[in-house]
Amino acid sequence: MNKLIRNLFILLLPFYPFWAWLSSSLTKKPIGFFVSLLSIPICLYFVISVNKKLPKYLLLFIFFTIYHIGSLFLDNTFPPDTNKIYFLLSDPNILACTLFIIIEYSVFNNKFFRRMNKTILLIAIISLIVSLIQIKFPTFFFNTNVDEDLFYIGQNRNFSIYSWTDLNSVGISFPILISILVSLYYKRKFILPLVIFSDIAVSFLTRTRYIMISGIVALSQVFFNKKISLIRRISTLLIIVIGIFFIGPVAEQFGFNIKEVINNRILEEESDMRSAKARILSFKVFLLKFPEHPFLGVGPQTRPDVVKLLGGEAPLIHIGYLSYLYFYGVTGCFFIFLAIYYLLKDAWFVGKNYDFWGCFYGLLSFCIANLTTVYFNFSEMGIIILVIYLRYYNHKSHFNVSKKNLNLSP
16 A cells, blocks of 8 residues: 555656646646545545554644534535535645545655655756746746636736646745755755756746745755855855846846836835735734634634725735634634644754754745735645655654664663
């Protein structure tokens, strides 16, 4: 079974946007629906046939998923005229829950990770190439079904290969992949500059601040890792600066105005800080409405009174943590936020003991992103891949401890 699981993950996860494109093109259904159909029976097989203690993050996430499903039914937040079974099979929390369980019941060997490392690097390169092509041809490999009016295309936002899963996927999965690659290849003279340039180009071409920040967080591990030499840190900084200066003239040759991005998207000169004001308004609305349902929340849907108070700027409280407190209350958020804490704790342990900081900084980029957006989607392929790496290193740690105890036994 382990070999089958490893092969499935290698074929599915790194190429997830392409499978999503195939699913959308052929069946008009989200890829998550089919992955759930595949993962649920495997998950049940493991739970029934194998006796295993699950890690704390997963137990908490299971409790949150149960709470989430309960909220859907109790608060009746299903979209109108929707098949409930189909909706649940497409739910990202249920999908993430089943995949996490499969990962924790599986064993991943060195051969698997050698293949996964190379595949992730390939996907980063493909992401870069597609983003560069989209400068000249914005609709190239873009899922127009999620943006029928081409609103984002009109703003010259490039989503690389990730629009087929979700428009936010490039801001969650891609920085995590970059973070893992930096941790794997920071000693490689030729690969590291390519990874850094991919991060700068793909992040910047989205014209989205939180994605740019996430990209910076993914690279920042180079400067905080004490085991990386000062020369390597300085050279990395030079690569980043050169990359920024290089991507500007190249993009402008294809009609991508760098100054406009800085002035209008980053500094918001033209919109009079519209995005920042929307966050401030979200905070004020949260303070007004959260006390009405502080413990159990209102269910995973923004109610009309809140939408009205937001003035049409955004159909939800546009700060991830506050939005989830509004949806699920203190009770539901206790499970999900504590699960994130234990994931971060595991990632910190792996970084300290194995000098592999890719998981920690990848998770950190995810947490920081949700300060300005609302996308706690744990079924993102970047999150799933990250958890696989954590599982690999944690299993190695337990194996080493067991081996040490065996050697000490009389």
